[in-house]
Amino acid sequence: MIDFDVALAAPLALRARVRAQSGWLGLLGHSGVGKSTLLRALAGLNPAARRLRVDDRAVTPAALARRVSLVSQTPALIDHWTVARHLRRVARHHQAADLAGELIGNLGIDGLRHLYPPQLSGGQRRRVALALALLRRPRLLLLDEPFSALDDDSRHRLYPKLQALTRRLGCDVVLVAHQIEDIARLCDQVAILEPDGVSYCGALLPGLRRYQGQASSCSVLLGEALSGQAETGLLPVAFGGRTLWVRTPRLPPAGTPVRLLLHADDVALSVAELEGVSLMNQLPARITGVTVQASGVLVECLCERQSIQARVTGLSQARLGLREGGRVVLLFKASAVSLLTEF
Amino acid sequence: MIDFDVALAAPLALRARVRAQSGWLGLLGHSGVGKSTLLRALAGLNPAARRLRVDDRAVTPAALARRVSLVSQTPALIDHWTVARHLRRVARHHQAADLAGELIGNLGIDGLRHLYPPQLSGGQRRRVALALALLRRPRLLLLDEPFSALDDDSRHRLYPKLQALTRRLGCDVVLVAHQIEDIARLCDQVAILEPDGVSYCGALLPGLRRYQGQASSCSVLLGEALSGQAETGLLPVAFGGRTLWVRTPRLPPAGTPVRLLLHADDVALSVAELEGVSLMNQLPARITGVTVQASGVLVECLCERQSIQARVTGLSQARLGLREGGRVVLLFKASAVSLLTEF
Amino acid sequence: MPWLASGDAQALLLTVKLAATTTVILVALCLPLAWLLVRRDPRGRGLIQSLVMLPLVLPPTVLGYYLLVAFSPAHPPGSWLARLFDQQLAFSFSGILIGSLIYSLPFAFRPLEAALQQRGPALDEAGRVLGFPAWYRFLFIVIPGIWPALVSAALLCFAHTLGEFGVVLMIGGNIPGETRVLSVALFEHVEQMNYQAANRLALTMMAMAVVTVLLSGHRHDRF
Amino acid sequence: MPWLASGDAQALLLTVKLAATTTVILVALCLPLAWLLVRRDPRGRGLIQSLVMLPLVLPPTVLGYYLLVAFSPAHPPGSWLARLFDQQLAFSFSGILIGSLIYSLPFAFRPLEAALQQRGPALDEAGRVLGFPAWYRFLFIVIPGIWPALVSAALLCFAHTLGEFGVVLMIGGNIPGETRVLSVALFEHVEQMNYQAANRLALTMMAMAVVTVLLSGHRHDRF
Amino acid sequence: PPAGAREEEGDLRIACASNFYPTLKKLAVLFKEDHPEVALDLISGASGHLYQQIRHGAPYQLFLSADSAYPAALYRDNGSGVPRTYALGRLALWDPRGLGVNGERQYTLAIANPATAPYGRAAEAAIARYRDARPAPRWRTVVAANVSQATQLVDGGNADLGLVALSLIQARRGEYRVVPADWHRPLVQQGVVVNPGDPLAEAFMAFLFSERAGRLIRAAGYALPGGSDAVAR
Numbered sequence A, B: 001m002i003d004f005d006v007a008l009a010a011p012l013a014l015r016a017r018v019r020a021q022s023g024w025l026g027l028l029g030h031s032g033v034g035k036s037t038l039l040r041a042l043a044g045l046n047p048a049a050r051r052l053r054v055d056d057r058a059v060t061p062a063a064l065a066r067r068v069s070l071v072s073q074t075p076a077l078i079d080h081w082t083v084a085r086h087l088r089r090v091a092r093h094h095q096a097a098d099l100a101g102e103l104i105g106n107l108g109i110d111g112l113r114h115l116y117p118p119q120l121s122g123g124q125r126r127r128v129a130l131a132l133a134l135l136r137r138p139r140l141l142l143l144d145e146p147f148s149a150l151d152d153d154s155r156h157r158l159y160p161k162l163q164a165l166t167r168r169l170g171c172d173v174v175l176v177a178h179q180i181e182d183i184a185r186l187c188d189q190v191a192i193l194e195p196d197g198v199s200y201c202g203a204l205l206p207g208l209r210r211y212q213g214q215a216s217s218c219s220v221l222l223g224e225a226l227s228g229q230a231e232t233g234l235l236p237v238a239f240g241g242r243t244l245w246v247r248t249p250r251l252p253p254a255g256t257p258v259r260l261l262l263h264a265d266d267v268a269l270s271v272a273e274l275e276g277v278s279l280m281n282q283l284p285a286r287i288t289g290v291t292v293q294a295s296g297v298l299v300e301c302l303c304e305r306q307s308i309q310a311r312v313t314g315l316s317q318a319r320l321g322l323r324e325g326g327r328v329v330l331l332f333k334a335s336a337v338s339l340l341t342e343f
Numbered sequence C, D: 001m002p003w004l005a006s007g008d009a010q011a012l013l014l015t016v017k018l019a020a021t022t023t024v025i026l027v028a029l030c031l032p033l034a035w036l037l038v039r040r041d042p043r044g045r046g047l048i049q050s051l052v053m054l055p056l057v058l059p060p061t062v063l064g065y066y067l068l069v070a071f072s073p074a075h076p077p078g079s080w081l082a083r084l085f086d087q088q089l090a091f092s093f094s095g096i097l098i099g100s101l102i103y104s105l106p107f108a109f110r111p112l113e114a115a116l117q118q119r120g121p122a123l124d125e126a127g128r129v130l131g132f133p134a135w136y137r138f139l140f141i142v143i144p145g146i147w148p149a150l151v152s153a154a155l156l157c158f159a160h161t162l163g164e165f166g167v168v169l170m171i172g173g174n175i176p177g178e179t180r181v182l183s184v185a186l187f188e189h190v191e192q193m194n195y196q197a198a199n200r201l202a203l204t205m206m207a208m209a210v211v212t213v214l215l216s217g218h219r220h221d222r223f
Numbered sequence E: 001p002p003a004g005a006r007e008e009e010g011d012l013r014i015a016c017a018s019n020f021y022p023t024l025k026k027l028a029v030l031f032k033e034d035h036p037e038v039a040l041d042l043i044s045g046a047s048g049h050l051y052q053q054i055r056h057g058a059p060y061q062l063f064l065s066a067d068s069a070y071p072a073a074l075y076r077d078n079g080s081g082v083p084r085t086y087a088l089g090r091l092a093l094w095d096p097r098g099l100g101v102n103g104e105r106q107y108t109l110a111i112a113n114p115a116t117a118p119y120g121r122a123a124e125a126a127i128a129r130y131r132d133a134r135p136a137p138r139w140r141t142v143v144a145a146n147v148s149q150a151t152q153l154v155d156g157g158n159a160d161l162g163l164v165a166l167s168l169i170q171a172r173r174g175e176y177r178v179v180p181a182d183w184h185r186p187l188v189q190q191g192v193v194v195n196p197g198d199p200l201a202e203a204f205m206a207f208l209f210s211e212r213a214g215r216l217i218r219a220a221g222y223a224l225p226g227g228s229d230a231v232a233r
């Protein structure tokens, strides 16, 4: 359970109430809206916060500081301690020597032990700060854009490790990230911060849709992994009575419930099922809504009782005669589907 | 012409030689490889650089500092100056009062004028630093992850403005970004920095391919804009004898040569042209190569004398009988193509 | 003839003892006090800051005179102090130590406070984010973080106590082995127009100072 | 009866003039010197640092004596100086000014150097990135950036010159309106067992110090 | 209390005005010949300082002051012994570089501070006396904190002439002229036993008035009380 209620004092007067399930919570908001300020208050670093309630109890900043770890946008480290000394002292102080070795390996900071913080690169500094934050075995971990200096590859390798770790340590996470993809991959829930407070707090997809306006839309599909062949890199997923094909480097065990992400822009429509095409997924569906937008026509379909969106051009809409109640086939490649579930 | 040759001294002994066309050059490299250190040396901030040659002439750090602007990962500002004073003083010092107003508008920092740097959010600070860097009318602009605290939307709105500005000011740009997408959108060329030097410096796509290994592949297509209807958001592009449809919010004037980016993962293959589908682009092509990769089968095709790549699953390859010399139709949505050219 | 007169050697030892004790006590006292002022920022902060400066404003002899009055066992502050220390404070080592402490207070306090004000809060926050308790942050993070300022304050204190003279002369009374420090001895040599001994003593003191400063400088360049 | 004797009022003015001049000159001199040391980090840095401390090590009276020797028009340094300043330095305002400058040098130099060392390079680089020339960065970026340390150094200087006494007494010759400063006047009152006048003067000096410190504190809290 | 100590044994701390200190050191050697068991601590300082210290409990047994005001105050307020004059200081005009007083250029004359030092007061009186007799002399007076600093000013060349203690200069180079004793009030050197009845202090006091001591004191440039102006030269 992530449950807090914070009122910040002027100059950034802001009241933020969030109540969400345990796990990873994405915090969305435009630049300068107050995300970092809110996280600092939650970490007990804003003595001017007018109100601090966590789990429905008033808490002092000092009490918060003990249980909450923050990795800020530009993490502060102790300039006169080496990385090794940071790790050693924090581990000693929180009886976490065992955890230290694991974190060092997972975050790739082994080679940095002898360096002082001013010698670290931006990405290295963040990884060190992340390791230190986890070493404290916090109840709540606050991450303020921790991945922005990592390239896509390293990021994707890091995510499952992080999720496993936080699950094991039993700590909830609030993640601020400007890459929607990071949020979508890691979080089950999001909160949207606006200048007058938290305007949304709940499930991931409605949140993302709300936050991004109609600019980009995506669907989350729920299914169950079937057993596939690892060599092909293709995972068959039971989706209602049908099978979807998902490209993924590692296959989850059969029977795992999986969450799939599909962007409306990656879905094409056809009036009938096709032969002789490389598109692996063809789903017959019923059109439940057609919305004309600046960027195209958003077609909302229902298939196996789940909602899937496709965006096509106005020309195609006219040509195929798409309208509510009509029947279409949804076409998308196995590579268009991403597996959100980390395992 | 971007042309420099820098040798850094220990502890990060690194020799970097880059020679590229004028414009935007992306600098790729893993975290900690020395990108920021290199940029600092190029900005004249590393007095220990053992060798500094620009445009084939040896230069001193001080001379570099005069002509080169740097926006670093955590830009340093003057803590006791308001944003307004920063802008005013830098503008006065570089006779750029006219430019200031424009930058303030474009970068959305108007509301920040009365704030001191410690009060700025991460994204605001970067935007202010960017404005100041441009105000100096540098010959060379060095950007070290300037966009990492901006959300996708703001970023995409910023790009064309930035490109127009740097073109007008006649300044070349070296951009470090961990989001490959940023590089792909903004840069025509990339350099790859590895621990033992610059391993690649040249055109964007081979560079990206080389950097990412075979994980993702994309093609760049050259065409010429035709006149389209702005309301539809669709741009017809003459591609050899055929017409491609590209979704874009703003249409370039007819006759503009355009560069299009197409990811192999967004291209499907079919044995014949299809009817009754929403896919706007169907290009007949000849297969020139088939490569089996861990992540699928990369099919290289030739169409209108340009090379386009598609990645399909091994299953599809077998089903469609794809092999070198065969004929296929390339299928992709209008939204799968991004217009790289900014205008 | 030895380089220093025998009395001067004794004075040298006493001086080093006095200067070192003063420096250690002052730094140990001013660090927490200044930190408290910076952290809590109490209402009376400006007043405390200025009170701390007062010893500097009075000529040392005059300050010494007032201290002498205060230490006098005839009336209250002095009689209490005498009972507390179990001896008369004036004309004893404890007495000149207290005098030195008061007189050198500003040199320790001010630079430390300025440094803590500029770098302390950021250092403290860094430690807080890592989950260390307040005392730990102060001892192991804040103090090493302002090391150059600390060295500079300690040096000022030490050197100032070496040369200090008015207060010590007044409340110490020039008693060999107990309160006769180098500066007093040097003063006497000059007063007696004993120039060779004076020059030697001055050279010795300056050499001590140079060595102290050079030694203390080593840590500066750690980063 | 007026609060201060008429001679004391004159001494007050002279003292403020001396202290203010000393402070301004010292700060203006030490800032660039310290900055040079920090930026260039020359080989002899440690030596310069320790030389600067030397005036502190000698008892003021002794320092004054050596200055007298140096100022003596009978032989070289003094005879040159006398020609340069077109007057004998001893027993003149210029003379006690030079004495004060030398004696207070460490208090200005050390805190400034420590502050410049800790914050200067980062501030300078920020200005460099914005394309400002070196002199501009130093004047408008580095100096305001170490403001608390600068105030603290200036206050130490000022207060120390107010109370300074040994050097001035030695080389000044106690000439009313020219070299008779407050501390000398105060010293005389005590010596003459003129306790009421002494107390008043001491109170006045301490009040001046408190006001100065309180005024200087205002800028501290700008952020 | 010193009264309980054996008569010829123990510590004796003598606080002495700095101008008399060199002479006292010589006297101490003599005294030790007679009293080998006595450890002497000689403490020099400005008479005013020493007075303040004694008033506030300094552990000095005997006080040799250059200014009669302080012993008187001690006698009055502190219950100290009766002040006794053991020597009279003599003022001299010191002209180490032989400039003569009536030359063309302006001279700098160093004197001790009349406000605090007896020699300063004497010098002031002497100057007034001199002015009464002659047209205004061409000199500028600079004031040193005490008489030994005035001597240093002349010695170092910062001042041309000095009106200083004869005891400080008679062994040094250069010309001097002793100022007639009646040009100023007598410069009494007074001794006072801080705690009356202190045997060691009393013993030293008695020694001061012995003939051997008197000879030494006179040789050092002082006159003896009661005696004529019997200074050599």
Ligand SMILES: Nc1ncnc2c1ncn2[C@@H]1O[C@H](COP(=O)(O)OP(=O)(O)OP(=O)(O)O)[C@@H](O)[C@H]1O
Residues within 6 Å of the ligand: A011, A012, A029, A030, A031, A032, A033, A034, A035, A036, A037, A038, A073, B112, B115, B119, B120, B121, B122, B123, B124, B149
């Ligand atoms: N003293 C002040 N006066 C006015 N506004 C202030 C003051 N201090 C901070 N602010 C504002 O408070 C906000 C702080 O935002 P914060 O750093 O929490 O943003 P953020 O959501 O983390 O943004 P980013 O995504 O760019 O990091 C900024 O908009 C800043 O302008």
Ligand SMILES: Nc1ncnc2c1ncn2[C@@H]1O[C@H](COP(=O)(O)OP(=O)(O)OP(=O)(O)O)[C@@H](O)[C@H]1O
Residues within 6 Å of the ligand: A112, A115, A119, A120, A121, A122, A123, A124, A149, B011, B012, B029, B030, B031, B032, B033, B034, B035, B036, B037, B038, B073
């Ligand atoms: N004194 C030193 N000893 C050893 N290595 C050092 C030292 N100083 C810096 N380094 C190394 O130099 C590198 C500096 O990298 P730099 O900051 O240029 O990386 P970067 O490519 O910008 O990385 P990022 O993408 O994370 O910002 C780091 O790998 C760091 O470990």
Ligand SMILES: [Mg+2]
Residues within 6 Å of the ligand: A035, A036, A037, A073, A144, B121, B122, B123
């Ligand atoms: Mg932020």
Ligand SMILES: [Mg+2]
Residues within 6 Å of the ligand: A121, A122, A123, B035, B036, B037, B073, B144
């Ligand atoms: Mg970097």
